[in-house]
Amino acid sequence: MIDIARANANSAFDLAEKLVGVKSPSEIMAVWSGYARSQYEMATAQAKELAELNQKVVAESVEPIRSASSKLFTKIS
Numbered sequence: 001m002i003d004i005a006r007a008n009a010n011s012a013f014d015l016a017e018k019l020v021g022v023k024s025p026s027e028i029m030a031v032w033s034g035y036a037r038s039q040y041e042m043a044t045a046q047a048k049e050l051a052e053l054n055q056k057v058v059a060e061s062v063e064p065i066r067s068a069s070s071k072l073f074t075k076i077s
Contacts, residue, residue: 004046011039 015035022028 004049007042007046011035011042 015031018031018035019028022031
């Protein structure tokens with residue numbers, strides 16, 4: 001999560017730095033559309049990464065329950 005926040009903050013600072021050097025409205029639009037495209041790509045990648053992390057956490061959280069229930073059912077049968 002910290003890496004994602006850092007990447008987003010760095011991206012915003014990069015945008016601000018680029019906008020400071022802009023000399024025309026068309027340049028603003030070009031910088032902004034590039035920023036929007038990169039943000040979309042980054043958000044897509046981050047969502048995929050978070051989904052994978054979520055699956056891993058769920059799997060690791062369920063494993064002790066699965067193991068305990070398996071032992072319980074083995075004793076019952």
